Amino acid sequence: MRDLSLHVLDLVQNSLAAQATEIEITIDEDLDRNLLTLCVRDNGRGMSKEQCAAALDPFYTTRTTRKVGLGLPLIKAAAERAGGQLQIQSQLGLGTTVTATFQHDHLDRAPIGDMSLTLMSIIALNEECQFTYRHRRGKREFAISSAELRQELEGLPLDHPQITAWLREYVREQEKSLEV
16 A cells, blocks of 8 residues: 555454444654554454454455455555554454554655545544544644534534535645644
8 A cells, every 4th residue: 555544544444344433543653753653443343362363364354255354464564664563452342453653764654645535535434433533743733533523513414525525624734734
């Protein structure tokens, strides 16, 4: 995958397939430690220790529509290529946390990518799920919650074209403000 936002999309799809109703996405750019951490945490059905280990095998998948599951092996390879690692913590019935770390300034670290499009897509297309997104860069931070959006919008659907356009632009502006 070309950028981290596509890995986020894949991890969120895994969470939704595991029947998660709450998903937290965190990107932490710790510039002092030269570390980028990407974490996706859900309250889905979770995995056993055996399933966690097998999930990193590209020829293992719980899906019946195909015989391979490349998402986790690809993000693991991306993290390792950039001097980092991947950790999966999971407990049956409680959910899963996938954490990928990258050396921030590593030549082979994939760019973060278009998180505005990724977030707009997952929030608009999954009305039944609560999403929280937090992005820290140094001392700056941006956070958004689909629950807060629903409350502010007083019943307007999050997949309404004007709402999705506004959401994408809002996230884009907030992400850009972290770069200053």
